[in-house]
Amino acid sequence: MAARLGELAQPQDCTTLTKIPGISADTVRSFFSLLLTAKMLDVTSATENDTMTQWEFHDLLFHSRSRMGRHDYPLGKTHPFLDKIPPLPAVKAKMSDFSGTVRAIYLYKPDIPKLKAGDVPFTWVLEERKSIRNYGGNPITDKQLGEFLYRSARMRALRPSMTMIECSNRPYPGGGACYELELYLAVNTCDNIDSGLYHYCPQDHQLCHIADRNRKVEALLKNALGSSGEDELPQVLIILAARFQRVAWDYQSMAYSIILKHVGVLYQTMYLVATAMDLAPCGLGAGNADLFATAAGTDYYAESSVGEFMLGSKGK
Ligand SMILES: Cc1cc2nc3c(=O)[nH]c(=O)nc-3n(C[C@H](O)[C@H](O)[C@H](O)COP(=O)(O)O)c2cc1C
Known part of the structure; x- marks a missing residue:
C-alpha cells in the first residue's frame, strides 16, 4: 500500500491502483x-492526464508554492530572519x-x-546574439576575460541599505539588489591565466585562485x-553559484525561484556582452x-x- 501511495505522485489509472496482492480491491x-474525501487526491480526466503526466512532482510543488494563489503562507519581502x-x-x-x-589576479x-x-x-548585438559551442584557434585572452567580466558582472557601487540589507549595484x-550570485571560473585555456579554478571578486575586479587544474576542475569542464x-x-x-541565504533572509516562499530568475538575467547579460x-x-x-x-x-x-556558461574565442 505504501508503494502505491508513492505512485500517486503522478496521475494513475484506478484499475491498476486497486490491484495490490493480498488486499481486496x-x-x-x-x-x-x-x-479523495480528505482532498489529498484529485481526479483528472483522460485529456487532463496528458497535462498532469508531464508535471514532475517537485516542479509542480515548486511552481505552486513559490507563487501566490495555492497557499496561504507569507510570500515576498517579509525579512523572515530579521533580528534572528x-x-x-x-x-x-x-x-x-x-x-x-589569497592569490589575486588584477x-x-x-x-x-x-x-x-x-x-x-x-x-x-540583439540580432547577432547566438549560442556558439566551438572556439577559435587561439584561446581567449586575459584582457578579453577582464573586459567581459567588467562589462557583465562587476560591482559598480556599494549602496547603503535601502531596507535592512546591505545592497550593491551591478x-x-x-531582486532586492541582493546580488547573491557568485562567479567561479574553471579555466581550461586562457592567454596569461593558468588553467585552474578561480573566484571572481566583483568589487576589486580580480580573480582569486582557488585550485590548479585538478581532477575536479577537469570533471566540471567535461560535464559542460x-x-x-x-x-x-x-x-x-x-x-x-548562489549564496542562498542572501535572498532567503529577504524573501519568503520565493527565494529559490528568484535566484533562478537571476541566473537567466545574468545569462542574457553575458550573452549580449560576449x-x-x-x-x-x-x-x-x-x-x-555537489561536484x-x-x-x-x-x-x-x-x-x-545554479548555472553554467561557456565562453571562448570565436572561430572565423
Ligand atoms: C537556460 C538555458 C539553458 C541552456 N542549456 C543548454 C545546454 O545545456 N546545452 C547547450 O548546448 N545549449 C544550451 N542552451 C543554449 C540553447 O540551446 C540556445 O539558446 C537555443 O537553442 C537557441 O539558440 P541561440 O542561443 O543560438 O539563439 C541553453 C540556453 C539557456 C538560456
Whole structure:
C-alpha cells in the first residue's frame, strides 16, 4: 500500500491502483476514497492526464508554492530572519586557495565612457546574439576575460541599505539588489591565466585562485562539454553559484525561484556582452552542484552552483 501511495505522485489509472496482492480491491477503493474525501487526491480526466503526466512532482510543488494563489503562507519581502540571524554581507570575502593563501589576479578594466560612445549598436548585438559551442584557434585572452567580466558582472557601487540589507549595484538587475550570485571560473585555456579554478571578486575586479587544474576542475569542464553535445572543452566555464541565504533572509516562499530568475538575467547579460565583444557564448541548463561545492570548498547548502556558461574565442 505504501508503494502505491508513492505512485500517486503522478496521475494513475484506478484499475491498476486497486490491484495490490493480498488486499481486496474493495479495501483499496475505500482507502483511496478516504484520501479523495480528505482532498489529498484529485481526479483528472483522460485529456487532463496528458497535462498532469508531464508535471514532475517537485516542479509542480515548486511552481505552486513559490507563487501566490495555492497557499496561504507569507510570500515576498517579509525579512523572515530579521533580528534572528544577521544577513550575509553584500560582497563575499576574497577566497583563498586550499593552502589558505589569497592569490589575486588584477583584471583589465575597459574604458566604459569610450564604449558607451562607440560600441556596436544595441540592435546589432540583439540580432547577432547566438549560442556558439566551438572556439577559435587561439584561446581567449586575459584582457578579453577582464573586459567581459567588467562589462557583465562587476560591482559598480556599494549602496547603503535601502531596507535592512546591505545592497550593491551591478550591470544586471537583481531582486532586492541582493546580488547573491557568485562567479567561479574553471579555466581550461586562457592567454596569461593558468588553467585552474578561480573566484571572481566583483568589487576589486580580480580573480582569486582557488585550485590548479585538478581532477575536479577537469570533471566540471567535461560535464559542460557533455551538456553542449560538442567535442571541444569550453575555453572558460563560468559557474554561477548562489549564496542562498542572501535572498532567503529577504524573501519568503520565493527565494529559490528568484535566484533562478537571476541566473537567466545574468545569462542574457553575458550573452549580449560576449556578442558585442565577438566572443563565443553558450548558457547551459544543468551542472553538478555537489561536484562544484567540493571543487571550490563551499558548503552545498550555503553556496552551490545554479548555472553554467561557456565562453571562448570565436572561430572565423
Ligand atoms: C537556460 C538555458 C539553458 C541552456 N542549456 C543548454 C545546454 O545545456 N546545452 C547547450 O548546448 N545549449 C544550451 N542552451 C543554449 C540553447 O540551446 C540556445 O539558446 C537555443 O537553442 C537557441 O539558440 P541561440 O542561443 O543560438 O539563439 C541553453 C540556453 C539557456 C538560456
